Amino acid sequence: MDLTYSPADQAFRAEARSWLDAHVPAGSLPSLETEEGFAAHRAWEAELAADRWSVVSWPTAYGGRDCGLVRWLVFEEEYWAAGAPGRVGQNGVSLLAPTLFDHGTEEQRARILPPMGRGEVVWAQAWSEPEAGSDLASLRSRAVRTAGGWLLSGQKTWSSRAAFADRAFGLFRSEPDTPKPHQGLTYLMFDLRAPGVTVRPIGRLDGKPAFAELFLDEVFVPDEDVIGEPGQGWRVAMSTAGNERGLTLRSPGRFLASADRLAALWEERGRDPYTRDRVADGVIGARAYQLFTYAAASRFLEGEPLGPESSLNKVFWSEYDIALHETALDLLGPGGEVADTDGDGGWGEGYVFSLAGPIYAGTNEIQRDIIAERLLGLPKGRR
Amino acid sequence: MDLTYSPADQAFRAEARSWLDAHVPAGSLPSLETEEGFAAHRAWEAELAADRWSVVSWPTAYGGRDCGLVRWLVFEEEYWAAGAPGRVGQNGVSLLAPTLFDHGTEEQRARILPPMGRGEVVWAQAWSEPEAGSDLASLRSRAVRTAGGWLLSGQKTWSSRAAFADRAFGLFRSEPDTPKPHQGLTYLMFDLRAPGVTVRPIGRLDGKPAFAELFLDEVFVPDEDVIGEPGQGWRVAMSTAGNERGLTLRSPGRFLASADRLAALWEERGRDPYTRDRVADGVIGARAYQLFTYAAASRFLEGEPLGPESSLNKVFWSEYDIALHETALDLLGPGGEVADTDGDGGWGEGYVFSLAGPIYAGTNEIQRDIIAERLLGLPKGRR
C-alpha cells in the first residue's frame, strides 16, 4: 500500500506542470463541437505534440514518451489541473491506437500513429448502426471483397467527432451468413472524404454537432487498412476493450480538476450549507475514483488483465460526472439554466456532455448486467 | 376540485378530536409486539369500542358508525394527530372484515365482527408459506374434507401478530391437482389455540416477536368458518385486494402525524440546515400522500374501482416511511442508534417497523411489475 511517487515520476510531474503553465491558453478555446473550435483544438494538439506531450504513453518512435500507466495518470492530473483544453484526438488515441499496438502491422503503426499524435489526422469511431446500439453484434454494414481491397456499404451512426474528423474506423460484415452474429466481421479504417461517403452531422441536446451519421456507398478501402485478419474483427475489437482502456477512457485527473472547481464554486457561494453534502460527495468521489484507478493500475502492472471490473469503473464515473455537474448547476441557482461555454465556468456545456456518459461505451444497464454475471456470478437470466 | 369538508364532516372531526383528547393515554403504551403491550393495546381497543370509535367505517349493527371513506380519513387524521396507540386489530379490520362484507354470510358477520371490533378476538393473517412468498399461488398447506368441516395441515409463516393473537385466516389447498396453481384454494378461518396448532413466534430485526410460524396438523375447522365457496379462495382473497384496501392499508393521517413530529424534531435541533431538504420532503410527502388519497377516494366514491393504482400507493408510502425515519435518526445523530420505544420519541422502533414496508403486502418489486404492465402497458417480460 504505497501511494508515493518515485523521484523520477515527481520530476516528470514537475516538467509537465511547468510546460503546461507556460503553454495552456489563458481563456477557454471555443467548443470542440464547432468547426472553429475543432480547428483550435487541432492546433493545440500540434502544440502539445511539438514538445512530445500529446501522447505521452506511446513509444518515442511514434511521438510519445514511453510513459507507463502511473506516469500517464500523473500527466493527466497535471493536464486537467492546469485547465487545459479537451482532447480532439481522444477517439483515435484511446480506441484505435491500442488496437494498432496489439493487432496492427508495423507498416500501419508507422503510417497512422504519428499524424494521429500530432492532431493532423483526427479519427472518428464508426461502431453503432441504427439497429445495433447496445446489441453491437447485430451489425449490418457490409464489406465486400474487391480487387486489392474492400467496398464498404451501409449506415453508421453516433459517430463521435465525425462531423469534422478526417478518418474513421469500425466493424463491417464481410461474411454474410455466419452461424453467430459476431462472426464474419472485419475491422477497417476508411477516409471520411473518400468517394461514396456522406457525412450527416447530428446535433446533440444543445444542438452542437457532436456526432454524425455516415452513409457508405461502395467506399473503397485498400487491404492495407484492414486491422488483423478479415473475419476476425469482433475479436480484434474486444481484445482491445479488455486492455487498460477501462482505465484510460476517463482519467481521474479530469474529475479531480472538476471537483476542485466545484469546491471553489461552493466557497464563492459562501459555503452554502444546503449543498454541502453534495459538494463533499463530489470531492470524495474524485478521490475514490483516483484511488480505485491507482489500485487497478497496480494490478495491471503486475500482469493481471483488467476484466469486467472496467464495468464498475464505467458506471461509477458516468454517474459521478452527472451528479457533479448537477450540483454545480444547483449552486448557480436560476442562472444555472445557461448552457453557454463561456458563461458561469462552462458548467452548462459540461452538464450536457456528462449526460451522454451513462449511454455511450456500453450503456450502464449493460455494464450492470456484466457486473452481475461476471463479478457476482449471478445467473444470466433474460435482461 | 373541492377540498373543503362538509359541516357534518367538520362536526364529526370535532367530536373525534374531543373524545381523543379526553381518552388517549398520556405516555406511549408498551410495544405492541410484546405480551404486555399486546394486552394494553387490546384494552385500548375496548375503550375505543365502548364509545364506537374502534371501527368507524363499519355499519352501526357491528359496532361502527357507518362512516364513508372521507370521514374515515378524517378520523385517522385526528387519531394519529392525537398520538393515539397503534392498532392491534389492524389485520382483522383491514383484511378479514372487508372479505366478510363482500363474501361472508350474515351469520359469519354477526358472529365475527363485533368481538373483532372490540379487540376481544384479535386476528392474525396466515397467507405466506416458506416456499410461497411473493409467489403466493404456489401455496401447499392443505384443507382436507371431513365430516362437518375441514382438516388443515401444513405450515404458514410471517403470520403478523400471531404470537399473541386469537384466531387466523388464510388460503388452503383443498383440491390438490388443479391445472393452475391458484385454482382449488379455499379461504378458511381457524383458532390459533385449536388442537393441532403450534405457534412459534419469530422475532423481527429488533428481536420482538412481530410474527410467527404456524404448524398445522389436522386442525379441524367447521364448515361455518369457510368464506365463500370452497375452491374459490383465490378469487375471494383477490377481490378484496381490489377494494378500498389500497387506501386503508396505511392512512394518510398516520404519515401526517409523523411528518409533524419530524418537523418538530428539526425545530428542536435548531433547524439544522444540512437536513432541511430531507425534512421538507418528509412534510411534503405526507401532504402528497394525503391529497393522492383524497383523489383516489373521490374516484372510488363515484364508482370507479381501485385497480392497479393501489400499487403506486404501496410503493410510495413504504419508501416514504423509511426515508422519514432515516431522516429522524440522522437528526438524532449518534444517539440515533438507540432502538428503544421509550427513548428519543420511538423513532428507532418506528424505523425497524418501516423497514418491513417494501417487503410485505406484495414486495415493491412486484408492485413495480404491476405498474409497468397494468398502468403503463409495457410487455410482460420475464421478471
Add this chain to the structure above:
Amino acid sequence: MRFLLDDEQTAFARSLDGLLTAADTPAVVRSWGAGDHGAGRALWSRIAELGVFALAVPEAYEGVGARPVELAVAFVELGRHAVPGPVVETVAAAALLSEPGFSHLAKRFLPGVASGETVVTVALPGGGPYVLDGDVADVELRMTGGGRGGGFGGEEGQLWGASGAREGSPDVRRSLDPARRLCVPRSGGELLAAGPRVGAGVADAVRWARLATAAQALGVGLALLDRTVAYVKQRRQFGVPVGSFQAVRHRLADAKIALEFARPLVFGAAVSMEPADLAAAKVVACEAAYATARTALQLHGAIGYTAEYDLSLWLGRARALRCVWGSPGECRGVVLGGGGDDGAGVG
C-alpha cells in the same frame, strides 16, 4: 370534498390538447428557438382564444377572474406539448397587475394579455436573473428595490415597464432548453408604480408563476413518460422489446409514481394558493419531471441525446423549469416556513 376535475375542466384540457396536437407544436418550438416567432405568436393567439390567459385576468379587464385550477389544467397541457414562450411570465404579470390599486395599469395591459395580443415577460425577485424571451415580448416588467426571494413580505419597490423593440440586437443567451431565449433585463423604461403595493403584487405574481411552472413541469414529465413508454415498446435489442427488460420497466414505474404523486400537489396548491403548498407543488413537480427526463434520456439511449429528435424539446424544458421561479432548495425552505432564504436560490 371532491378532489377531482369536473367534466368542464376535463373538456377544457381535451380541447387544448386537440388544438396543440393539430398545430404541430414541435415545429413551432423549433422555429421559436431559432428566433423566428411568427408561428409561435399565432399559436399564442389560438391558446388565448381558448381562454388560457383570461384565467389570470379579472373580469373587469376582459378576463374570467382568477381561476387557478383551470389555469393549472391549461398549463399541464402547455407542458405536455412543450409550448414555447413566456407563458408563465405573462400569467405572473397578469397577477401582478391585478393587484388592487393598479387599476390604471390593469386597464392598460390586461385586456391585451387576456386576448393574447400582449406577450409579457418579467424580471422579478423570485424569478431568475434573465428575462425569458425578452427579444420578442411586447412588454417587459421589472421590479427594482425589492427584497430577495419570493417577496411574500410585500416589500417596497418600483415597477418599471418597457415595450417596443430593443435597441440593437438583444444579448440572447443559450438555455439548456433551446426554445428558451434568455435576455439580460433592460434598464430604465417607464416607472409604472412604486411603494409597498409593488411588493404585494410581486408576491402574487410569484404565487401564480409557481403554480403555472409546477403544472407545466407536470405536463412535461407526463409527455416524457408517454413518449418513453411508446419508444421502449417498439425498440428492440437482443431480440426483444427494450420495454420487456425489468430494469427498464421498474425505472418507468418509478417515473409514473413520482408524477402521479406530484399531480395532487399541483391541484391542491391551485385550490389553496397558499405559498407553502405552491412551493411544495413547484419543487415536487419539477423534481418529478426532471427525474423522468433523466429516465427518458437513458432509456432512449443515443437517439434521445440528439437535438433533432423531438424528445429533446421536453428534456431541456424539464431542466430549465427546475431552475426558475424558486430553486428546489428555496421551495423546500418555504415549505418549512423559511421564506425562501436560500442563498443558492437567487443567482
Add this chain to the structure above:
Amino acid sequence: MRFLLDDEQTAFARSLDGLLTAADTPAVVRSWGAGDHGAGRALWSRIAELGVFALAVPEAYEGVGARPVELAVAFVELGRHAVPGPVVETVAAAALLSEPGFSHLAKRFLPGVASGETVVTVALPGGGPYVLDGDVADVELRMTGGGRGGGFGGEEGQLWGASGAREGSPDVRRSLDPARRLCVPRSGGELLAAGPRVGAGVADAVRWARLATAAQALGVGLALLDRTVAYVKQRRQFGVPVGSFQAVRHRLADAKIALEFARPLVFGAAVSMEPADLAAAKVVACEAAYATARTALQLHGAIGYTAEYDLSLWLGRARALRCVWGSPGECRGVVLGGGGDDGAGVG
C-alpha cells in the same frame, strides 16, 4: 506507487478469516448481545493473539507500532464476521494512550490492550453519547471539558478512567444492532491526565476510530453482499432463481460498485491518516455498507427481517456504525475543511 496489499497482509487477512470462520462467530455475537460475554472474551483473546490490537500499540508497550494499513485489513475481517465488542473503542484508547507524554498511562494499560487482556471502552468527543459495552469493558476512559466534534484542535481537557464492575445493574440501552450494548457513561473515576495533551490524544483516538470503523463497515458491507448473492442464487420464485431477475441483479451490481469504490478510500486513508481522508473513508464506507444492508434486506424479503436469521447480525451493525464516530454529515463537513461543526452530529 503500488496501491495493493502485499502477500503478508493478504495472508494476515486470510488467517483472521480462518480463525473467525472456525469460531462460529454468529453464535458468539448472539450470546454477547444477550449479556453473556464468555465466548466473546475468548474470541477477543484469540484475535489479540493474532496481533490485531498490537497494531495500534507502540513497540515500547508490547505492540508492533502503529500499523494502520494492517489494522484496516484486520477490521475488514472483523466486520465481515460481525465480531462483537468495543473493538473500535479499544483501538481508539490505544491511540489516545500512545500520545507522547502519557508514558505512565501507556505502561499501565497498553500491554494489556495488545495482549487482549484489557478490553477498553471510551466516552470521547467525536464518538457518541453512550459507551459501547460499558458493562463488560475492563476500563472505561472518558474525556471531559473538551470541545465538541472531532477534537482535532487539541483542546484542553481532563481524562478520567474507571475500571472494575459497575455498581448495580448497568443501564443498558438497546441499539439497532442487538449485539451493541449501550451504557450511559460513568461519572467520576480516577483523573488520569489533564491539559492540552488530552485533546491531542483524543484527536488521535478519533482518527484511529474512524479508520477502524470505516474498515469494519466495509467488511460488513462485503459480508452482506456475499450472503445476498448466495441467497438469490438458490431462492426460487415464479419458477426461477430470484437472482435471474434484472431488478435484483442491478441492485446487487450497485452494491458492488459502492463497496468497491469505498475500499480504496479506506486503504488510502490508512496510508495517509489525514483527517479529511479518514472522514471521507468513514462516510463512504458506512454509506456503502448501509445501502448494501437495505438491498440485502429487500432481496431476502421476510426472512431477512427476522432476528434469528444470521443476516440480521450485519444489518444492525451497518446502521449502528453509520451513526457513531462521526455522522455522515459531520464527516462530509470535515472533508470540506469544516472541522466537523455539524450540529446534528453530536447527540
